[in-house]
Amino acid sequence: MGRLSSCFALVLLAASALLPEASAATSAAATGTGKGQPPPSESKQPDVSTLCDCSTFTSRHLHDISAAERSPKWFVASESPVCATSHTDAVIDGITFASPCLALCQQQHIRHRGSCEDIDNGAFKLSEDFTFVSLADIRRSKAKDRQLTPAVVHRFRSDGYVFVGRITGGTVPQDLADEDDEKNEEKDEESQPRKYRDVMIVPGGDTYARLLASTDEEVRQRLMDKGMHDEDQDIREGNASLPTDWTMRPRPARDSDFSRGAINMTTDAPEEKCVVGGESRTIGSKQTDYPWRTSGFLSISTSDGDFRCSGIVAGSPITGMTAAHCFTNRKPGGGNVFVENFRARFCPGQSGSERPFGCVSVRRITVPGEWLSRRNRPREYDWGVMLFAVPIGAQTGYVPIGSACKRRLFTPKITVWMLSYPGFDDRSDRRRVFFEKRDDFNFRCRQKVNHKFDTNGGASGAGMTEFRNGYWWLRAVHNSAPRGRCRSNTAAKMTGRNSNQAREIIAEQSS
Template sequence: MMGRLSPCLALVLLASSALLPEASAATSAAAAGTGKGQPPPSESKQPDVSSLCDCSTFTSRHLHDTSAPKRSPKWFVASESPVCATSHMDEVIDGITFASPCLALCQQQHIRHRGSCEDIDNGAFKLSEDFSFASLADIRKSKAKDRQLTPAVVHRFRSDGYVFVGRITGGTEPQDLADEGDDEKNEEPEPRKYRSVRIVPGGDTYARLLASTDEEVRQRLMDKGLHDEDQGIREGNASLPTNWAVRPKSAPDSDFSQGASNMTTDAREPKCVVGPESRTIGSVQTDYPWSTWGYLAISTPNGRRRCTGLVAGSFITGMTAASCFTNRRRGGGNVEVDWRARFCPGQSGRFRRPYGCVVVVFITINARWLSNRRRRSSNDWAVMTFQNSIGFRTGYVPIGSACTRGRRSEINVWMLSYPQLPFGRDRLRVYYENRDDFDFRCRRSARHNFDTNTFGSSGSGMVEYRNGYWWLRAVHNKEVVRRGRCRFNEAAKMTGRNSDEVKFIISEQQPE
């Protein structure tokens, strides 16, 4: 396990040389770090943080003090506005944006400047305009004890190498996720570093302390025997079931004329991929791998919404879309992050749950999903961590990594989902579909032909049977309507960086 960070009352670095806003050049030693959760060493003198902040409540002892010299330690803590901080003194490129100075200082971080960190391509973390930090003053005014910021809340994941950045909520200028799609011909350039972020119910958010490069993540996966599909089978997935059913169980009324409805319309243009409905109504699923899909019920202060997910990567984790937890509510308005979620695998029907339901304890996502204003479908995935190991009963689908380079290659893929039907016909039943035209090229996102354009299908996994095992190939996340002319569906592929990052996130939660 990783080294533990010091208590919040420890002395931290805040020398004046650390407070320069200009970014300095990264050194190879600092980029590598000293291990998971452990910042690189520094020889600078450390002032007494307890004279600046009360680390039991994370409040400043000099709040609104206008007499402090500019850029002095007291000047930085005179305001509770966001700051950019790092775990080391000699670089700022992979800084983390914290909701307040004392949140950073009480977690051993060195403040670089007021405002957000900006260099997200080098691993920096910030919030886009779609999100904002809840005011610490408003949090303190809350009468609910479980909503207060305590050392237990702030340091919840410190042994895992994560720091608490603040409680996030919706921003002032929300952008509908369905407004834009990824351009297949001009994919987003790969950042040089990236980091993961954990969000718990209620919006408390934790960023991984050290950003990572592709090479660092791949090396860690190789050390754990998880760098490719074959190795994954040899080193840890040999117990996965292989006696799978040929197809999911259909419901007695699987004909769409009986209790269901046609959920799509014919495409308006030849290039549009959404065609006539081809899903089949499913019964309760207890055969592997169909038992791993489930109904994801998400509750927010403004109502309920649904998504689909599946048990994947381990017995205690699952996959779905990040937008299920961090998208704006139907009809417009701000992004909703204050959520509670339950996952019910195998369900088909309102009360037909063969494995019951399990609580989602937290989700882990790519930090760029929160940092970029244009949230691309390639980053729209989330790893769910469950309250218990439901996968021991349902089985789990391993994370795939294979793909083909160059010319288009197509594979046979299955997908189950829980679409929301018109009132009176919606009985929370599962629907399934099988297609043999899924694009298998090595891209982080893909347009696909599955029928998904109803609420509830987001987050569904697409799996392929290959070499004796089922593999997660992609996570459906949205239907796009571009300028009112053309509809198409998109998914985040589990190949390349996405696959490596997801497997690394899951491996962090497994015992050594």
């Protein structure tokens, strides 16, 4: 999954010295504190093997009420979440793990019991809407492929990820609307001195966090090392956001109209979610022309039912973009799903029962850590990178991730297309593709945008593309409609941090 930076490689080299069965001493528990209190004096380099069984990730002192408070035995006496880090200094860069032994057996240093707190400085925590599945429940699982084993825990270790547990929906989250969206729309994206990390979720809910949080500068440098430049830096090379050594690159395309088999909608969509100023979408047949064929229908099956979203082949032949909430958030009435036990298929170019390129399964979804960490679900982080089982983009082509935007006193507007698969209660859509073209898309440098494309449930995850300088670019991912008065919808823009983070994830997963 790509080359690691030198500092990243050193951390992984140090981590590789501890195998699941190893009994080498570590100061992991010694640095554990009770919310900032100094480490217990009695514990100097405690042996992890005396505290945990790293073949099953269980505590050897579970429920030991005699352990002194904040001692190593005290930390592992309860299988409750802990905040841990690979650092031994005071830098707040922690990751929330489902249990102490899960962290210790991955050579992490426990900071305190409970979830990590300082998300602005790169910590990964879970909001109250998500909880870890009990590790005891996982160990009792009858399905061998779902049990907690070293193979599961260390699956992505060489790629810089640690296993934090298996997450599931906790309390039902509110679909919070951003009341100040329109007031904040005119503010440019500001550079903020915070770190960020991404979180990978595989079918079954197994969740992995990137070991080290990154600054904007570190991510930009890694992208430069991979030959991936910002769109504005080298637009004359065509698709400058992609590595120069990739064999599959989007071909220049004309700014064509979406017309093959299209029919106009004659009535407003039933049970509209947010149709702005009357229906303006068009229904199309199966799509075999680029770039329309990169958009597709995303079906997600869980133990709680089947759900739908939209998506787009983007960034590489084997990756796609969609909304994070399609996989990680369940709201009243359905439409979104638990991460646990999900199975997903993506069918590019589909309309109705016609699937010109067949379907491909989704192997995993990677989302920004902030999406799982913040209670209010900020929509600028409501996006995710899908890794497909096979490079479907070899047949369809793919849309590169854009990065261009304008910082001006007035609001610049550009022409953008959106293809989506909205679902209606009367099932009149029959999984047909809908399209809309608007020339009032906000091109300011913000990570979130209000837009006036019409949407219904199922349109979440739709790619919003623009034709510029001979190429089609992904500008945003639609993700939400506000509650109450329907004046606009929202999308996560591919600018700044979003663009850099998405392209880095894609570069690693495509290598």
